[in-house]
Amino acid sequence: MTEQTSASWRWAVLALPLLAFLLLVGFLLRGLFSDPTELSSALVGKPVPTFTVPDIYDTSVIHSEQALRGRPMLLNVWATWCPTCRAEHEYLNQLAAQGVYIVGLNYKDDSRSKAVDWLNTLGDPYQLNLFDESGRVAIEFGVYGAPETFVIDAAGRIRYRHVGDVNERVWQQVIGPMYSELMADYNGTNISMEPQS
């Protein structure tokens, strides 16, 4: 081994731990600013799962996944035991007043009467109210908490999933533009219900 190659080896050996250290710093630094509770949704891009669930106002009325097809909409998972749901509720009322089509999925609430009370006193932004007492429907959607909001296109395909409250910022930056785009497509093609594979 000549002196020169030995020297470059030495540099490589010295530089390697530094490089590894810098990589680790970068990795951990990114971890500081990421939210570990935010899971990527396995269902984005897939059709809404099949389910049957009663209506919250009249449990003899049964809804299925068919209720989530035919037009762009939001599916909002909520419960009265969830403080963040209360925080976002007023904003959902505003969106509904602007004509945004929202379906509510009441997730494992303490009681049906409590949930109905909430809707009667705080306002009902939902076009349709699904009552998932056991949480089985929520499992089908991969829900792990409340609130969660899904963006669903006219073909009944899940386009996006938002964990946490829907507020002005989230609506302006993410969900709103997506919803508008879906609505533009929907109005443009005018009620084509053909699912694209």
Add this chain to the structure above:
Amino acid sequence: MSHLLRLLALLVLLAMLPSTSHGANLETYQFSDPAKEALFRELIGELRCPKCQNQAIADSDAPLAKDLRDQTYTMVQEGATKQQVIDYMVARYGDFAHYQPPVTAATLILWLGPLALLIIGALVISVIARQRRDSSELTAEEAAALAQLRQSSPAQDQ
């Protein structure tokens, strides 16, 4: 000393307690088929609770973990295989839901990382060892230079 012994005895006792004793109540799940029960126990130990970051659904008291245990129980009772239950959970909650992530581009570092570290370590050690061996013997020129230094250095001190 006796304090230390007592503490040690306590620690041993604690270690001997079954690990599920602090976890969820699993007595409600009744099986007539021991094979299904074994599969159920295996699954709930391997499936990860999506709500609670780092607990299997067997160990978590979270309501969602209970729902997923119920779901696992139902599927196992209906005769689902292990892979079917895992696929069901992963389809809904993503790879996060299983403690054994599949080999993909994103998880490759988990699988190959330890091996890579081992190889890097072996390389570093061999390089250092080689350098030590090389430097232990002086060439004739180096020996001469050293001898000269030894002679000249006392003079410089004054």
